[in-house]
Amino acid sequence: MRHATTNGDARVWHVSDDLAARYAEGVLPEPEAWSLEKHVEGCGGCAATVSEAVRGTAAGPVLAEIRDAVLASLPAPAPAPAPAAPAARRPRRPVPHRFARLLWAAGPAVRGAWLPAVLVVAAGALALAYGTGYPGVRALLLAVAPVVPVAGVALSYGPHADPLHEVAAATPGGGLRLALTRTVAVLAVSLPLLTLTGLxxxxxxxxxxxxxxxxxxxxxxxxxxxxxxxGCRTAALLTGGGWLLAVLGPVPAASSGGAAGARLAEQLSRCLDGVGAQSAWASAAVLSAVLVTARRPVYDRPLGR
Known part of the structure; x- marks a missing residue:
């Protein structure tokens, strides 16, 4: 178990050998594992204890190879500058590494080609409406918009999105928590942007x-x-493809621009307008969230394609 030391009025706990061993073996309950991971971020002694325990497991040699490969890929350190005159020391701000971790957790929703793609969709809709006078652009945007978050989720989580997906998914900080973090990032970008464009x-x-x-x-x-x-990609194809088929399928391919826009708007009204339709979508969202919770252990391993 944990052992504690007293420092003035503050009581600080540290990782015992037994706790580190259970963490390394993967048998530590998630709440305790999360607490341990948070603690070793700022405690070098406990981090060394946990590292030693992990090196003694079957995963130790694999992690050592990954560490050596990462270190080998780093550029050589720049020569140290000449010592300068003493000056008042500024307080250290640990913002960059925290921002980098947040950026990695958010995934391609904010750090890849996905965000520019969403901007292109929004700008293209505005250009099509006001540049060419094409009728029914809002209906077309409403037909495409629900697929954008689906594509973002598919691109944000899985082996194709993260080279260290297997390692991340095996930690208490990965798995479902990482998947939900990236899903929230995708929704936070796409929902307001595309809704504003529609307005x-x-x-x-x-x-x-x-x-x-x-x-x-x-x-x-x-x-x-x-x-x-x-798997992520197949799921995105099924949900996104099913939606597009439902709203675009009834629109005749040979219709003129105005007729096709009117038919699409009519079909979207059936799928989106009214208390009944919105209640059905809300129920589907709740049921999906319940299913995600019930399937939580599955997200601790690679979800495949």
């Missing part, structure tokens, strides 16, 4: 610009839940 577009008989929010949330959570069975 700037002519209505042309289409549903309200915010009518896609619940469907977008439900499809993203449904994709995450389905990923525990068939």
């Amino acid at each position: 700037l577009l002519p209505a042309s008989g289409a549903p309200a610009a915010a009518a896609w929010l619940l469907p977008g949330l439900a499809l993203a959570l449904g994709s995450l839940a389905l990923a525990s069975f068939v």
